[in-house]
Amino acid sequence: MIKEFDAVVIGGGHAGIEAALSLARTGHETLIVTLTLNAIGFMPCNPNVGGTAKGHIVKEIDALGGEMGRIADMATIQTRMLNLGNGAAVHSLRNQVDKDRYHALMKEVLIKQDKLHVLEGEIEEVLFDGKKVVGVKTMLGDIYRTRAVVLCTGVYLKSRIIIGDYTKDSGPQGYSRAEKLSDCLINAGLPVRRFKTGTPMRVKRQTVDFGVMVPQYGDENIYPFSEFTEKKVENDAVCYLTYTNPETHKIILDNIDRSPLYNGIITSVGPRYCPSIETKIVRFKDKDRHQIFIEPEGKDNDEMYVQGLSTSLPFDVQEKMLHSIKGLEKAEILRYGYAIEYDCLNCECLLPTLAVKNFVGLYSAGQINGSSGYEEAAGQGLIAGINCGLFLDNKEPFVLRRDEAYIGVLIDDLCTKGTEEPYRMMTSRAEYRLLLRQDNADFRLTEKGRELGLVDDERYEKFLAKKREKETLDKELERRYSPEKCKDAFEKMNEPLPKSGISAREILRRSTLNCDVLKEIDEYFTTVNQFLLSQLETEIKYEGYIKKQEQSIKEMRKMEERILGENFNYDEVDGLRLEARQKLSETKPLNLSQASRISGVNPADIVVLMVHLQKKGK
Amino acid sequence: MNNTIVGVATCLGAPSGINIIRISGEDSFPIVKSVFYSKATATDIWEYNKMYLGTVTGEDFKERAFCVLYKAPKSYTGEDVAEIHCHGGSGVTKAIFNLLINKGARPSEAGEFTKRAFLNGKLTLSEAEGVADMINAETAGQVRNAYKLMSGELTKGIEETELALIEAAAMLEAKLDYPEELEEETKPAAYKVLVKAKAICDELIRSSAGTKILKNGADIAIVGIPNAGKSTLLNAILKEDRAIVTPIAGTTRDVIKESVEIKGIKLNFLDTAGIRDSGYDEIEKIGIEKSRTAVKTADVVIFLSDATVDGEKEKDLLSLLDGKKSVIAVNKSDIGKYEKDGIKICAKTGENVDKLLEKVIGLLDNDGMYEKGIITNERHIAALKECVGLINDAIAAYEIMPSECIAVDIYAASSALGRITGKSVGDDVIDEIFSRFCVGK
Incomplete structure (x- = not known):
């Protein structure tokens, strides 16, 4: 066995994966150590990738040469673009993903990656010389020398599962926890604190009465996460919507004193973004029903995820409340819902490079930094891996600005403002939201990924071709049309006719008109790349608003x-x-x-x- | 946010013969050129770094001044900068300052010129040292103190606007970030909140009309034909042993002559005398011109009628009072033969001057400035106006643009308010989302 690596990544979750891959792909001999190989790319909670703001992050990871989007596309079983009722900036891709497939594919990617070495084991200690990282020690006493460590321990540090008054020192879903590492971090002087999150029960597919629920199908139009993805994304799975009712709420309220959240067993801080059902009922007493989505955990998987019923109530209350819900009267529980507490760092100890302040060679990414969510973790993992690599190569660090990427907003929020609860990305956190769209993630970030050495030739050529195509199309928008030419199309839309003609660009700028009107007036535009056409339309429509923010962006850039x-x-x-x-x-x-x-x-x-x-x- | 800023580079409070108004940013040249006329050299062929003499023309004033343009990056801030060098005196300077704001510039935040100079790499060492003290004295302190000095009524209004904007943003954002979980449509409700915010804000601005009066005093013009007794009246007012008398600093134009504090209000008397030694024809011409200027900028006009002169001769002057708050005083009524309406006074003896002043103050009082409280800070008014403008933008686009665009205006409106309160709202909106809506998985 090799005993010396350029970098060691601790943890094989979504953060660890991106960190390890970016290090190895930029030429660093990297060791990734995970408590079990069975949990590489494991999704312990919801079976989705993406969602509002999170979908944006996946696109950004992809544009920078990360892995999450590509694997998510391959493991997708249903795909939906959320928020189509609003503008392009808030359209968010959210896919149902086959968890087992996602894990299996990710494991394969890691094992096959050149310069990456995968090891099952528990790192008990990071070894320091003063404030400088010099190695890691496994539970077997084996030592690996290294100049850099990326902590991606997720929720596994001294984690504890809570269901009612039952508690167990354990990681999620029966995986073992990391016993010693947080003590080592505390001893090294890192600010360690405790956060909490939770997950709902899983039920057996055959025992759910889907007939009384509202089916939710995937979209007709499919857009993959990854620019790599050429194969059609699967989209056949169905989710189902049902609701809680006053009976459900009564069961919960009658047993609230048995809830670990309210009887003092859980004292750590949970996220407002993923409230348990008991929290929702207590805080929003007036609401007479809450949505419950039943989602498959995989394509050929009979486990169904009960989204909306996250809970740490005792088992008998879980059963009762579940059975009070329409369509779930006879549902058989496969796994109970639980809360999980874990050690993590106070993220104010981080630099925007995700290096830990005052240390040399110590990086940290994902839930250990107080975030929540697979996508948030992966985004941080990528940035931590990139900066770790740049540190090893003695190069300038890489930081994304708030006007460049959601990942930039995420990391800046964490290390500048800190967080008092597990941090979830939201589009409203991005003040330059109109610029940070999922449709332009590749335009924003591919070139940066290329400079970092994470975007290969094939991919880069593809991007350059797209860019040229867009520039050409942009010029074509100068085509002008006489009033007569526009007459029919405009009248249909009740739009006043321009007296002295109008250009294609001006047509797109009008809030009441769109690409379809343009295509009616000029057939040429039916022959062009429709994705790019609608992207240009978005940019033209947003122009006035973006201009309003220009000064503050300019100033921020200069201050940067x-x-x-x-x-x-x-x-x-x-x-x-x-x-x-x-x-x-x-x-x-x-x-x-x-x-x-x-x-x-x-x-x-x-x-x-x-x-x-x-x-x-x- | 508006990119072009304007500020008075010299100190407004201290006496100075000349004030310099500086304007910096992309639009500074077009803005200045839109108000400045130079007979000798048309503005579009001006050279940079060269001073030109000309006239600044506003809606109700004309002012001789010098203007110089500095092309970026060779300027104080490194941006396009224009400077107008005008006569000292706060009245003139403010009029030009406000004119530039009406043309699209925005009052600079404290330290903002310096900040831009710094960001563009233009700050010299000596300037750097010099501004350090200025900043400590001005920026944070000024923002907060100015805010503190506002009356409770006003801060309440600003806070209400702020809360309404947060509420509206949270309503829109909750739906944007939780399109599936949030079942209700929040956009219509958010609209109502925005309309409420606009109403509060409009009211605050309306009340700012009295601003100038509380801070700088009320400008009272005394007009009348030559020899009506204007100076005598002024002397009578000043001679009265009723108030602190302070000459207004920095006046070289003889427009604002003296001020008196009566009942807690500073009254600045704009004297239109001082022209008696010229030839008579000339007097009349200049006199009317001068009076016209004084009347336009004044809050209240005292028209001093001369009982010894035929009313026909005063007709032209009298017509200046149209639409102004005014009081007519009839002087020399003991010796004059013409019967006229107005308060009969004797400027010489001071008889009934009390009554006259009471009337003047009464007119000011009608603004209700004491009950409501008044926004006394130009920056605050500009910020409020920007805020309401942005709310209007949001309301105008509400039906045709998607929520994420409406939100841009709402956030910009709150950050305009933030320039008054010193707060920023980002996290408040997220807190509001979660306290108001049951969202999250």
């Missing part, structure tokens, strides 16, 4: 260039208020832009910093 960095001494700065001085010293912002987003740092403090930087520069 003013570097502060980890070693900046805030005590040297005259005129900084005490609070700002403390906050800045703790957060150690990379640049002025990040500094300006720290709570407790006001615009005046920023100007004081500017002045100081200027003086120093002279």
